[in-house]
Amino acid sequence: MNNGLLNKVFTGAFALFVLFIISGGISHASSGGTSHDSNTSEEVNSYDVSRENAFMQPTGEFTVLGDFAINNTLAVKVSDQSPEIAGKEITTTMFIKDGKYYINTIGPDWEFHNYEISYVIGINRRQNYLALFPNGAIHVLPAQWDIEQSKWIMNYGLDKNYPGSGNFWSDDARIWQFKCGGCHSTGMQINYDKASHSFSTTFASLGIGCESCHGPGSSHIKAARYNFDKEKETIVNPAKLPWRLRAGICGQCHNWGASTARVTPYRDGFPERYSYPYGFKVGKPLNLFYVNEPVDDKLHHQQYNEWNASAHAEAGIMCTTCHGVHQAGLHKNPHKAQTKFIADSLCTNCHKTTKKKAAHRILS
Numbered sequence: 001m002n003n004g005l006l007n008k009v010f011t012g013a014f015a016l017f018v019l020f021i022i023s024g025g026i027s028h029a030s031s032g033g034t035s036h037d038s039n040t041s042e043e044v045n046s047y048d049v050s051r052e053n054a055f056m057q058p059t060g061e062f063t064v065l066g067d068f069a070i071n072n073t074l075a076v077k078v079s080d081q082s083p084e085i086a087g088k089e090i091t092t093t094m095f096i097k098d099g100k101y102y103i104n105t106i107g108p109d110w111e112f113h114n115y116e117i118s119y120v121i122g123i124n125r126r127q128n129y130l131a132l133f134p135n136g137a138i139h140v141l142p143a144q145w146d147i148e149q150s151k152w153i154m155n156y157g158l159d160k161n162y163p164g165s166g167n168f169w170s171d172d173a174r175i176w177q178f179k180c181g182g183c184h185s186t187g188m189q190i191n192y193d194k195a196s197h198s199f200s201t202t203f204a205s206l207g208i209g210c211e212s213c214h215g216p217g218s219s220h221i222k223a224a225r226y227n228f229d230k231e232k233e234t235i236v237n238p239a240k241l242p243w244r245l246r247a248g249i250c251g252q253c254h255n256w257g258a259s260t261a262r263v264t265p266y267r268d269g270f271p272e273r274y275s276y277p278y279g280f281k282v283g284k285p286l287n288l289f290y291v292n293e294p295v296d297d298k299l300h301h302q303q304y305n306e307w308n309a310s311a312h313a314e315a316g317i318m319c320t321t322c323h324g325v326h327q328a329g330l331h332k333n334p335h336k337a338q339t340k341f342i343a344d345s346l347c348t349n350c351h352k353t354t355k356k357k358a359a360h361r362i363l364s
């Protein structure tokens, strides 16, 4: 394609883009990256069954990417703070037996155990492995796979922590239900029973389902759309929300901070607050549920904090101005950012010159 033609394509796309900003919302972004007309028949077409199905395919999330066969050990020098084995070298081993995946490492009692992997998170940059403890608590095992560098690295393990220190992977303060679950599963109910110190946690699925962004009942959305006009009213359509509330939908997860709610029932050693906006309801102001606590290190999921402090937030340029939400795979098997327009045209639609790398770090 020559540049002239490219320019025409982008100008066309830009015209559509502006139209949608004026009409107060952006409709479904197709995998092709252009917005759809907002007339009804076009919308229905854009929601054709095949695309919908593609979005709901089982995820790659459950695929183990780490090396459990050859480069399957991780040796680290134990933290000097450790009261028992400071300075020793300890080796964690990843292996497969009878089709099941295990990590052999030191647990809460300072002994080595084989922890079977029950769940997997991550498909892009790094992958975490989760173990279900006998009392129903889920813990993130201390060896994580760095996908880009193809190697094992420690995560809340003996290099910096030790059992009981409060930040060791198997400590109560690191329980997945409090630290991670709200952003990495849909419809989680923690169900902690203090008397027996046990969890009977349920969730609809690992990963991001329709309900995360449309509120409960979204499984009915398709039926509602095609059959029952009234049921439509029960579901949150983010496109109809004021823009800040709309950005809050993404901000419930693409954010760094703590819940306003305290962890209850509370037990000594638990974190005081959830790491996600516990109790958040789509369409409600995020700040009722979450206190932003951006950190300086480049940690994951801080896009909302960065955006919130940017000129774009002030000007009402939301996440969904630049990102599609339903592209095949975005939250199932996401591949790098998935913005609505390719490369620099995303920015040059509105700016004469700019670098897309600056998208979230506008003030820095």
Ligand code: HEC
Binding pocket: 121, 122, 123, 124, 125, 126, 127, 128, 140, 176, 179, 180, 181, 182, 183, 184, 252, 253, 254, 255, 256, 257, 275, 276, 277, 299, 300, 301, 302
């Ligand atoms: C406030 C919401 C939130 C919390 C809490 C949270 N995450 Fe995430 N996590 C995200 C978002 C959003 C992304 C994707 C965006 C990014 O990586 O910047 C992500 C990405 C990841 C990835 C990388 C996925 C990939 O494909 O590369 C892993 C692994 C992960 N999280 C594990 C965890 C673990 C383990 C915890 C708990 C200790 C946790 N997260 C807590 C929101 C959260």
Ligand code: HEC
Binding pocket: 025, 026, 027, 028, 029, 043, 047, 055, 056, 208, 209, 210, 211, 212, 213, 214, 218, 221, 222, 225, 237, 238, 239, 320, 324, 325, 326, 331
């Ligand atoms: C990551 C958040 C997110 C997820 C997950 C998500 N949606 Fe959406 N959805 C949105 C947003 C935001 C809009 C508003 C349009 C826009 O901004 O692109 C929307 C709009 C819609 C609309 C159009 C409503 C209208 O009247 O135009 C339908 C239908 C829909 N989503 C169905 C679904 C279904 C079904 C699922 C699950 C398979 C789903 N969505 C998952 C965020 C999400």
Ligand code: HEC
Binding pocket: 247, 250, 251, 254, 303, 304, 305, 307, 308, 312, 317, 318, 319, 320, 321, 322, 323, 336, 337, 339, 346, 356, 357, 359, 360
């Ligand atoms: C002005 C356009 C724009 C806005 C507004 C915007 N983004 Fe982005 N986003 C981008 C671009 C461009 C990239 C790719 C950056 C790159 O290639 O390095 C990106 C990358 C990302 C990534 C991939 C990981 C990363 O940090 O690079 C995530 C996740 C993300 N955006 C989420 C969000 C969320 C959530 C919001 C709203 C709070 C948002 N974005 C607002 C343009 C935007």
Ligand code: HEC
Binding pocket: 061, 121, 122, 123, 124, 182, 183, 184, 185, 208, 212, 213, 249, 250, 251, 252, 253, 254, 319, 320, 323, 324, 325, 330, 331, 332, 334, 335, 336, 337, 338
């Ligand atoms: C319920 C939590 C949740 C919500 C709500 C949510 N996201 Fe995400 N998002 C995630 C997680 C987790 C990942 C990483 C998935 C993985 O790698 O396994 C992700 C991945 C992404 C990516 C790809 C990041 C990359 O690594 O390149 C983009 C872009 C993105 N989200 C944008 C959005 C936008 C825009 C919204 C709002 C319409 C939104 N998200 C709402 C949790 C969420």
Ligand code: HEC
Binding pocket: 311, 312, 315, 317, 321, 322, 346, 347, 348, 349, 350, 351, 354, 355, 356, 357, 358, 359, 362
């Ligand atoms: C929908 C239109 C729109 C798009 C798309 C857009 N911007 Fe912006 N941008 C604005 C507006 C409006 C402002 C605030 C007013 C101003 O400074 O011009 C702004 C401000 C900025 C600023 C801050 C300027 C300052 O003085 O503080 C930077 C940097 C920036 N944008 C970069 C980007 C990048 C990078 C992209 C592409 C990823 C992008 N913008 C995409 C509309 C847009």
